Amino acid sequence: MRRITIDPITRLEGHGKIEIFLNDAGNVDRAFFQVPELRGFEKFCEGRAVEEMPRITSRICGVCPTAHHMAATKALDDLFQVEPTPPARKIRELMYSAFVIEDHMLHFFFLGAPDFIVGLDAPASQRNILGVISQVGLEIGKKIIEGRKRCREILKLIGGKPVCPVCGLPGGVSKALKEEDRAGIKESANYLIEVAQLALKLFDDRVIKNKKYLDLISGDVYKHRTYYMGLVDAQNRVNFYDGNVRVIDPDGEEFVKFNGHDYLSHIEEHVEPWSYTKFSSLKAIGWKGFIDGKESGVFRVAPLARLNVADGMATSLAQGAYEKMYDVLGSKPVHNTLAFHWARLIEMLYGAERMLELAEDPELTDPDVRNIPTEAPDEGIGVVEAPRGTLIHHYKTDERGILTDVNLIVATQNNAAAICMSVERAAKLLINHGEVSDRLLNMVEMAFRAYDPCLACATHSLPGKMPLEIKIRNKDGEVIKTLRR
Amino acid sequence: MKTLVLGIGNPILSDDGVGMRVAMELKSRLGKGYFEVKWASIEGLSTLDEIAGYERLILIDSIKTGKGKPGDVCKLSLRDLNFASHLSSSHGVDFATAVELGKRVGYKIPEIIEIYAIEVEDNTTFGECCTKKVETRLPEIVDEIMEVIKCA
Structure with missing residues (x-):
């Protein structure tokens, strides 16, 4: 039996990656954030009884099982019209x-x-x-x-x-x-x-x-002027479980409020050749690239986005804390x-x-x-606010309730464009003249840590968390520094 | 010695579930008595809830180093999981950190922790079976682990 030691320089397959490309002057030209892909979920589901979905989807994320369970359960309510x-x-x-x-x-x-x-x-x-x-x-x-x-x-x-x-x-x-x-x-x-x-x-x-x-x-x-998205109740207050999806623009004006059932009319997905992740953007504006501002369809989800889209909190102590945050940071939305x-x-x-x-x-x-339920199933959509942002499950079945089509839009996908932008911006502003210290790289990591993106966390393999690799490449593309965490 | 055999994995992610498969097989072979055998899709802090109160832990999990052949079994101690100190990169909590935290806040952590890591081929494709390479080696994996845990 072989003995091994896993330390930060042990390369484990399947890991998150940040690649930073420097230019002639040693400043950052581009930076990319990539996460590994879990494959074949749709195919795995097709042909199964739709009632299994709350139990299946709770296993597709190691940290958000309850969010998937709940989005799936709500999709079943919708599908069976009950x-x-x-x-x-x-x-x-x-x-x-x-x-x-x-x-x-x-x-x-x-x-x-x-x-x-x-x-x-x-x-x-x-x-x-x-x-x-x-x-x-x-x-x-x-x-x-x-x-x-x-x-x-x-x-x-x-x-x-x-x-x-x-x-x-x-x-x-x-x-x-x-x-x-x-x-x-x-x-x-x-x-x-x-x-x-x-x-x-x-x-x-x-x-x-x-x-x-x-x-x-x-x-x-660590700042981007983007759109924000999140569920709100009838009084436009934060709600994790139910409500309408509200989107505000970078100036804080309501851009649209819609029933989760209509998500396909408002959210589109963009694909890049260098990433497995699909990048969500606002359909009415369209994908304009990894840029912020009112002209870009990039939006953000998760705690700050939920607070930004809401008019307040539904409980008194949280409302006090909400007011304090906007008071200290001086504007709403906070970017x-x-x-x-x-x-x-x-x-x-x-x-x-x-x-x-x-x-x-x-x-x-x-x-x-x-x-x-007494109605024949057909199509159902369930939306909840996962801790990491708006989560959408969409199922289609035949009249027996056997799955024919599955589409999930997960929170990290909604934040994916902004995460990449945040990593690149931090890298550009922090790394100068080829000077790359561990401290600066940690500060680059802080840009994505705030979002807590999902790094293929359904896997339970050792060491028990997804490794992250940071590579710095010079102007010729050669790796000049590698860090693994 | 109160001993727990714990198989960890995701049963719908191909080889990721191999730890659970091995634990299930061990349970049927070991029977009741000396060892308690469980399996779960858990990680980090949740593992603490399962292992607290035992004196010896035998943890069976998958690993993908890309070296060695799928189905190879590696033995690790907690000390071999040096990953612990570099927690600040993703939202999972690795096993070694969870154990250290558990000790500090008063969990009764097993004095003996043996980790058996099974090299896997594919832990990123959804599927209820292991890959052929791992599946065919399952009986010998179980034999191998059975041998060492009974001898120890």
């Missing part, structure tokens, strides 16, 4: 809130905080969650782990399993909540509100009150990419408050959790 009962809808939203809270919390402490709390100048070996805990103390570390545990318990209670839920059915959910479940959910919601407030306070103390970081967030290196981290924490607080509202709703434990 509305979930009000209690079922509340149970779904409760589960979804727990999922978003956990995801946002982990993203901040595991990915955002290392740059800001451990620090840009700290060695790479310390810029991780263990370094964060060393800085903020073990007690906060324990709170994060406890918060995650509580979210997982709610996911398991409703979804049947802590990951890859199995509860979603057309017209409802498979199981009602019991009255005795309520107290625990309420207690967890209150706990998670506290953790969200703690995270926001940390962000305020360590980032916003630190001029160096505030300048970085509000400066030009600064690093503000995604801030928006993420505001959404975490909203999710926890919404969880508490649902936990206190008398209807939550009503046993009426299913409307039985």
Whole structure:
């Protein structure tokens, strides 16, 4: 039996890639961000019973199983023309809130905080969650782990399993909540509100009150004037589970608001020869390349985009945090990419408050959790806000409900053009005269980390996360530096 | 010694699911008693929930180094997963970091952790079966791992 060691210089196949091309002067000419492709999903699905989709699609992303499960379940509602009962809808939203809270919390402490709390100048070996805990103390570390545990318990209670839920059915959910479940959910919601407030306070103390970081967030290196997209409720407030898709232009004016069912009239996909990823853009404007501004169809999704498209938050504490962010950053929409981290924490607080509202709703434990479908299936579209942005599932079936066509537009695809632009802009502004330090490359990585793109995360192969490779090439295309993380 | 055999993988991503396949086969061979055998599509922190409380962990997972032949089994220790310190690039949490974090916040982590990584050919194409190269070697992979875990 062979023994191997996996370290940063071990080349594992299937990895994210940033390629930076320098010109004669040693400045950045172009930079590309590429992610590996998972193949054959549509073919895998065709010929299967459409009711399997909530369970199949929950396995196509390692970090967003609940988002896919929910988008698939909503697509089934649409396909079978059946509305979930009000209690079922509340149970779904409760589960979804727990999922978003956990995801946002982990993203901040595991990915955002290392740059800001451990620090840009700290060695790479310390810029991780263990370094964060060393800085903020073990007690906060324990709170994060406890918060995650509580979210997982709610996911398991409703979804049947802590990951890859199995509860979603057309017209409802498979199981009602019991009255005795309520107290625990309420207690967890209150706990998670506290953790969200703690995270926001940390962000305020360590980032916003630190001029160096505030300048970085509000400066030009990480900034793009783009359109934004996200789901809003009837009062144009942020909603993760349901609503209409609202798009605003770079000046903050509503560009369009549409029912998710009509997504094909508003979103188009562009293909580039150097990337497997399809790049979404606004159909009414069209693909004009990797450029920002009002004339470009590039739009952004995910936490900052959701806050930008909304008129406010639906809960009081989150509304206060929302107002503070726009007050400090001075305008709306905020175009600064690093503000995604801030928006993420505001959404975490909203999710926890919404969880508490649902936990206190008398209807939550009503046993009426299913409307039985009676219509023949045909075509269905489901839209949710995944933690990483607007997620669309679109299925077509024959009259027996056997899948004939599947189309998914995932959040990372919606942000793909902006991610590439952000990486290139940061590289161009940070790398000069051929000087490429690890610190500068980390700052280039920060441009895409804010979006937390999905890097083929359905794979569970060792070491347990998708490796990232950064290559710097000189004017002749020769590799002059390689970093693997 | 309270021992867990845990197979990790995605059962709809071709060879990615090989860890689960091996664990299923081991379960039928080992029977009840000394070893508890489980399989799951989990990663990072979720792994902690499964392994906490055991004294010995035998983790079976896939790996794609591009070296060696599909179906080759490599043995690793936690120390061999030096990836841990370079977390800041994607949104997954690698196993070694999860274990270190678990220890710090009070999880009872197994004292002995053995990792068996199976070299795979394709873990990016959707499919419920392993590739032919891995599939045909499955019985000998199971034999090989069975041998070492029973001897240890």
